[in-house]
Amino acid sequence: MDAPEAPLPPVIYTMENKPIVTCAGDQNLFTSIYPTLSQQLPREPMEWRRSYGRAPKMIHLESNFVQFKEELLPKDGNKALLTFPFLHIYWTECCDTEVYKATVKDDLTKWQNVLKAHSSVDWLIVVVENDAKKKNKTNILPRTSIVDKIRNDFCNKQSDRCVVLSDPLKDSSRTQESWNAFLTKLRTSLLMSFTKNLGKFEDDMRTLREKRTEPGWSFCDYFMVQEELAFVFEMLQQFEDALVQYDELDALFSQYVVNFGAGDGANWLTFFCQPVKSWNGLILRKPIDMEKRELIQRQEATLLDLRSYLFSRQCTLLLFLQRPWEVAQRALELLHGCVQELKLLEVSVPPGALDCWVFLSCLEVLQRIEGCCDRAQIDSNIAHTVGLWSYATEKLKSLGYLCGLVSEKGPDSEDLNRTVDLLAGLGAERPETANTAQSPYKKLKEALSSVEAFEKHYLDLSHAAIEMHTSIGRLRSAKFVGKDLAEFYMRKKSPQKAEVYLQGALKNYLAEGWALPITHTRKQLAECQKHLGQTENYLQTSSLLASDHHLTEDERKHFCREILSFASRQTDSPGQKIVLPLHCFAQLRDLHFTPSNAVVHVGGVLSVEITLCSQMPMPVQVEQVTINVHFSIDKNNYRKTAEWLTKHKTSNGTINFPTETSPLPAPQNNLPALELYEMFERSPSDNSLNTTGIICKNVHMLLRRQESSTSLETSSGVALEDGAHVLKCSGVTLEPGANRITFRTQAREPGTYTLRQLCASVGPVRFVLPHLYPPVQYDVYSQEPQLRVEPLADSLLAGIPQKVKFTVTTGHYTVKNGDSLQLSNAEAMLILCHAENRAVIYSNTRAPVTGGESSVLGMTESHRKHKDTQKAGQCMATTDHKVSIDCPWSIYSTVIALTFSVPFRTTHSLLSAGTRKYIQVCVQNLSELDFELSDGHLVDPDSNADLRLVPLNAKSPQTLYNVRAEILPPSGTEHCRTGSLCSLEVSITRLSDLLEVDKDEALTESDEYFSTKLMYEVVDNSSNWAVCGKSSGVISMPVAARATHRVHMEVMPLFAGYLPLPDVRLFKYLPHHSAHSSQLDADSWIESDGLSVDKHVDEQPDGGGGRCRGSAHLASGGEHRGLPMPRLQALPPGQVFNASVGTQVLVIPSKDDHVLEVSVT
């Protein structure tokens, strides 16, 4: 927030402390070496092996080198770690034995004694060698001798305590080597000292902690000890370890508070229970808040002081560790925790003080985080900070309410006093933020200074919170903050601003079906709408609330009265109507017709009884209940006849309506049910199943966007229908619960009446049910007799005789003997009457009136068969012919138009080739009927002798017989099996009547019926089948079109697989002598039953029996006759059509006798 004022990079406050190393001996020497030393020491990291199984760490060492003084050594009992000298170094460049003996040795001894006195064992003696210096001296000893002497004198068995540093200020490889060795030694010594001294410190600290149950134990003292450790870790840049120390302190304190709450109080804790007098919030801008630290040290800190200090340290360390989002998260926990702890400890807190503290703290944390992160980081981590924003908003809101800043009148004197007290508790602004314009302190002070300032700050915060919630998809949270904002606006008497938030929240609750929030928000919305003067919306909301069972009876009555009082107020000025949906006022349960089939004749009385369930908590006087009725005359007259109606209408008469959307429309109610269907996809070639699955047929309904589909609270735009047909019921009092209302109407025009809208009027208020679903209809029928004429087929064709059906619905007319229908028709349409044609009256006993039917027109109808759709699709020309019919019940003639389609299209063309002319005539059949074109010839009407017409139509070879064979598996089985008998059905069909080619010896005639002798033979050349019993026979075939002869035989498949059917051959059977023909005819083994095939089958249901008999006769027949040998003549090509050539039948291996050959390699 203070970014505009301070555009500096984020400052990380580091501790200035470094571990102390003392230097004794030659100070000038050290001064010369110090620059190199302090630069080189932190250059390389060193592995620090830790006690207590803690993971080793790489650490860059730095030190604060100070001159050795005895005062620096800690006295007994001083636990300070920060000022503790971890290492003592004695520096000398002595190379002269005499000098050594004279001064250095004594100095060293003195130094050693001081160290021993303080039991300090971390020391090092550095002997610096200087070649230049050596050369100047006269009594030079080898370099080693001084070192050896020192080692001998002081380093008892610890020769490595004395280190040599050669030519430290030169730039040579020897110098480098020497430095490296020295630095390693120095680092190792330092780390050893850390390990040892910190370990000892930690042990002492633990001991102290274990004493915490002792009476005199003080948390603050312990706090200082453990914090010392934290400081050292921080000093060593071990922030993680430092944080652990504070977290342990945090947890320890929290546990004490919890225990205190459980009745197990520690004495020292009572001090933290002193009343809260200052609430100036967290301070996070300094690495260490010394002011608060001193309070803790002096044991004068309050709970908030301690918590604030502890958190500020944790925050600092977390920021060092670059974990700003954890700061935000921990801050929220801390603030909640403090509020809880104060409650638990029963600390007296002035009202609003904590709100101030939390508000300031939230903003402080947010500003601190903003200070060390850039905008992009902040934007992508809103989820972490939004909690603090909301919390601050919430707190500012309650402060506003507390200080009278939200009321319309502004704060009163009491409010002002409270504000003054609260501001006093803030104290003066801290110097760190004094120059920051947007500091939390200034914000709070300003917000509490005036109604306007508060509004500004509160709106800023709320909008920021809503925006942040929305941006990370927390829509519910955004709506919730919005509701607070709406409440604020309502208090400020700005309902127009509140409405949008309430509507938004309500929509969300409705969509997710949360009943109590719906009710509550609706109540707020009702108030808002009332203030805004949105009459219609207010009344609608009121009706919803009046029917809401989550409200108390009184509240519901209040809202009900609101509607009624509005209604009564408006009766004097008949102006606008207010249309509201019915379902929240009353619900339609069921509807019952009398008569129960809802069919009534013209002039009859129909009553409709409905059950309306009033949702109102009290009786409501309704002026009128109306049902709007839509009238339609059905085009299909027949559908409206009494006969049809009685047949098709269910007679129960009660229609139940599904209970309207319950008071809370849970979203699942709005969704249509899944419509699932099985789906099979078969291969087009062999019809085998390719895929199967389930498909949903109403995906488009289910997957459409939900958001816009439900706008429930806005006025539903119910249109009030104004129809001529209305059922009315006046002066109804609707009691709470079920009410029965009866409507009566006298049927007038015949037709269908559909009940459309139900409307209840209370003054100018109309409660409307816009659509009745399921649809409800009643029918009124006319009793006049009716005549209908319709073809028996789909359409009439011109030029061929067809049947037409007359249907008379007599209605009230009674058919008398001798009544007739007189038809007068156009000349172009002939009525073909059979000599004895009389109408037959079929009376419909079920109907209350008699209907009659008779066939008047017509002759045989042609064989009809489906043709290619292509053909049917072509349009046929039509002509209409009118028939005028005089009916006995009317003086007027009934004129009926019959439409005939012309079935043919004829085209002709004249073609030339040289001097010849060709005339081509095409006749195309457009109808679905088969026509046979025969004897086509052209006629010259003028009989011109010069014109010779030669027909070019070649006679097509005539197919006489159609042979169809079929093999059927034994009854009861699905497939044929090898080795088991199957039946072979052969049917031979004659396709034409007697033709020229039939006139031969085989033709016989008796009683104008011709028949010819044929021999059939079943042959299987491929030896797939064994024909059992008779394989051939002679039949007498009637020479007439469609005459069929069926032959039944037994065959046995010899192999498995798809086997081709055996051949069926047909021969002309020419008797040796014509005299034998009759004899043969009578012979029983010839199956001469002609057309009566079924009969034949019936007589011989057992195929096996037939076969035996057949074979026996064949043998005896040959024996009996002996001499006359008939002749066989092949039928010319084209005369026989084998319909089943190429077909195959599946034969599966029989179960019991298969041999499976398996070769194993």
Added chain:
Amino acid sequence: MNYPLYIRSAPTENELKFHYMVHTSLDVVDEKISAMGKALVDQRELYLGLLYPTEDYKVYGYVTNSKVKFVMVVDSSNTALRDNEIRSMFRKLHNSYTDVMCNPFYNPGDRIQSRAFDSMVTSMMIQVC
């Protein structure tokens, strides 16, 4: 779907507040579920942990594999309820919910009116308070 299948609060005076709280907490549930979406189904932890703390209450969440959400609001001052207790309460709820679902007469998505479920919740609430 975020409509309530079952909601109970004890004591009932501040019911409305809790309804709002649970409803708002669904934001965090949704967030956690979508963050979890990448994890494999069988490794997924059903317990969502603390959804968000408020001054006076702690809101915990749990989601079944079929995305049925359980939300529990407990008093912050109730220090006896630690993570483990909350987890086991959720497991209990889940088990009981599974029983409800196994009832052939229960229409999934309907409000839960099972007496067994209700009494389990009651006993859990008595235990806690």
